[in-house]
């Protein structure tokens with residue numbers, strides 16, 4: 056390649072790259088690369104001395120034109136790019152892009168709804184720690200150390216003899232200890248069990264416990280409060296059914312079903328043809344539980360109940376997999392906006 060060709064090649068490359076340049080910084084780079092003291096054209100000019108006179112003239116003239124052209128194109132591109140700037144700058148007349156607004160998680164919505172219903176009946180809200188002692192999770196609730204009912208609570212134990220609470224009932228033990236009757240408390244929160252994760256079970260879920268202790272509280276109060284709750288949450292005039300059951304911290308104990316709100320008790324897929332949906336556990340607070348907390352069970356009585364949150368939420372919103380609550384899938388969560 057002759058030096059003349061080399062000059063043309065440099066010019067061509069320079070123009071092409073200037074044409075493609077997307078920013079002023081790139082243009083500056085190109086200026087240095089092609090026209091700077093160490094630049095490609097300068098190198099050609101420096102080598103002119105070694106050429107015969109007429110060739111020197113021709114190449115020199117060509118190099119000077121190339122330099123001019125490159126300078127002009129650089130200037131044009133610089134003008135163009137600096138003019139483009141205001142377009143991307145802030146324009147107050149354009150509509151805003153807006154901040155995406157989050158939604159309250161469906162489980163929190165359901166918990167708030169349940170809390171509101173009980174708040175309306177005079178219940179106060181209390182909370183307790185997720186990492187709990189054996190005493191409050193079990194012993195204060197009348198689970199002796201070797202009590203077989205502990206087997207039903209597949210427990211995560213952590214260091215220092217503590218555990219992840221398996222239910223929200225330990226908050227009842229804590230509040231009973233702190234307060235004097237009369238008291239009506241509702242205790243929402245997260246609970247943990249060592250379960251195999253499936254469509255129906257998870258290692259972490261939510262419960263809402265509640266209790267009332269005063270003089271003369273009876274099972275009639277329990278039924279009245281739970282009826283009011285179920286009617287408000289699931290729908291008016293749905294029947295409740297109390298089935299005898301067992302919990303160490305209540306005596307007597309009952310599991311409570313609500314008539315299936317879909318088929319109204321006739322039997323359907325949702326209630327597995329039974330006509331009933333199980334919604335909570337309940338009972339009259341065991342005298343030992345009151346005694347452990349320093350209250351005289353001869354003077355005070357109380358009722359208690361524990362509601363699982365996921366199950367009623369799944370029933371009410373027809374959600375068929377408990378894992379959907381916890382895997383942060385926005386397409387799922389945004390439905391409950």
Ligand code: DAH
Nearest residue numbers: 222224336337338359360361
């Ligand atoms: N803690 C119980 C559980 O997790 C549920 C429960 C039943 C709570 C009866 C109560 C109650 O307060 O009275 O299985």
